[in-house]
Amino acid sequence: MEWVRFLAGGALLLFGLVVSCIATIGVYKFKFVLNRMHAAAMNDTLGILFVLLGLIILNGWNFTSLKMVVIICFFWMASPVASHVIARLEITTDKEKVKEECEVAEDVDF
Amino acid sequence: MSKIREDYENTRWRRFERFVNGEEMPEEKRLELTQAKEGDKEEQLAEITTTQSLRRKRKEERESFRRYWREQQEKEIKEALKQRADWPNTGGVRVFRCVYRFVALLICAAIIIVLLETVAELPRFGSAGTPANSNEVAERYIERGQEETGAVNIVTGMILDYRAFDTLGESHVLFIAACTVLILLRIDHGKDGKTTSAQLAEEDDRKFEPKNDRILQKVAFFLVPCIILFGIYVILNGHISPGGGFSGGAIIGAGLILYLNAFGFKKTERFFTYKTFSTISLCALLFYSVAKCYSFFCGANHLSSGIPLGTAGDIISSGLILPLNICVGCVVACTMYAFYAIFRKGGI
Structure with a gap:
């Protein structure tokens, strides 16, 4: 039982780290702001979810794990909204660049 | 003269x-x-x-x-x-510039050599003979800190009891920083209370910011109370668990900033104006100064406050530490919010 828990927790931790690595590479690889934000947001949600899930499994069910669950909830609420607000600011300030990079419908009002 | x-x-x-x-x-x-x-x-x-x-x-x-x-x-x-x-x-200026560069390089190299020599002279990390390890002060903090201050968290016991005078200066630094930013960045409304067109143009870049974002408002509606409650929890538990006035105040300030971003200045001005800022900061700093002013007269030596310490680990315990933590938290939260508001619209 201990071994199963250790393996499961370790695997989740590793997967979370891989997601974070991919996100970091993406931030440096992409040129356009929105693409880079797309990569960076992955780290804040998926990466943190898997890392903290791994820690919860390794730690067992106690008060500290509950705090970690609260952290996950917080990040899944706050991070996408933060990305949304930043993306909206970027689109409002630089409409031409967005039209160059993405497919935007003609009648969209930002 | x-x-x-x-x-x-x-x-x-x-x-x-x-x-x-x-x-x-x-x-x-x-x-x-x-x-x-x-x-x-x-x-x-x-x-x-x-x-x-x-x-x-x-x-x-x-x-x-x-x-x-x-x-x-x-x-x-x-x-x-x-x-x-x-x-x-031409001429002399070029010579002067050459000399200047040479002297700058020389001073740089001298400082580097001195610093490297100092690092080389330092004792090995963790060895028993270091000043940090053979210091009586640190020993006393660790051995008798909880007994003397009543705080489980030694760090809080140190900064708000043994060294409360030092922390008083720190909170004043925050207040002075807020005042300075206010002096530098406040948009002056002139004698007749009207802004000039140049100032309005300067303010204009705020109109690019997204306003009334439904998603942000819904999330802020749930998150802001949680964040502020968490900040209060961190402040009140400053002497029991890691945390304290500075971190808790920063959390509350962040919550206020989130609220401001979601709902705009009109809504925050219902409960947080320049008057609120000055009142809270002034009261907190005054209380702190009055509570710890004896350090002025006794040369910063420890003096018991007369308040019973209570059982270590309770929220209401350890004498003056809890009220001082609350004061520091108030000052930090107000300063954080004030900084943001001043930078964003040139006033609180």
Whole structure:
């Protein structure tokens, strides 16, 4: 039982780290702001979810794990909204660049 | 009081300063320029005093001469200006710059060598003979801290009891920083209370910010109370678990900023105005100063406050630490929010 828990927790931790690595590479690889934000947001949600899930499994069910669950909830609420607000600011300030990079419908009002 | 030198412009230092700033032209060039001008003027004056019959004849010549003279003058001025513009690249300034770079490099290298020597002289990390490990103060903090201050968290016991005077200075630094930013960035509404058009144009960049974002508002509706409650929890548990006034105040300030971003200034001004900021900061700092002013008179030695310490681990325990934590938290939260508001709209 201990071994199963250790393996499961370790695997989740590793997967979370891989997601974070991919996100970091993406931030440096992409040129356009929105693409880079797309990569960076992955780290804040998926990466943190898997890392903290791994820690919860390794730690067992106690008060500290509950705090970690609260952290996950917080990040899944706050991070996408933060990305949304930043993306909206970027689109409002630089409409031409967005039209160059993405497919935007003609009648969209930002 | 220092004596004011009347011939300051001619002192050696002032001349050197002018030379460094590139204000001074070479002396010979200036002399030539003035001499040339004077000579031309004399010739012209002589021509004017000729007889009337010659005057008409000479009028055209004079006109042409004047034109020529003006052109000549402009050319000279242009040349002088050009020379002045080139001045930093010639002669002494170049030497000065070389010396400057050399001395800068020398000082840099000296500082690097001194610092590296110091690091090499340091005792090994973790060895028993280091000043940090053989210090009586640290020993006493660890061994008798909980007993003397009543705080489970040694760090809080240290910064708010043994060294509360130091922390008083820190909270004042925050307050002074907020005041300074206010002085520098506040948009002045003038004597008649109206903003000028230039100020309005400066404010204009705020209109690019997304406003009334539904998603942000919904999330802020759930998150802001949680964040502020968490901040209060961190402040109140400052003497039991890691945390305290500074971190808790920062969390509350972040919650206020989130609320401001989601709902705008109109809604925050219902409960947080400049008056609120000044009242809370002033009350907190005054209470802190009154509670800890005995340090002034006893040379920062520890003195018991007379409040019973209570059982360690309870929220209401350890004497003055809890109220002081709350004061620090209030100051930090107000300062965080004030910074953001001042930078965003030039006022709280």
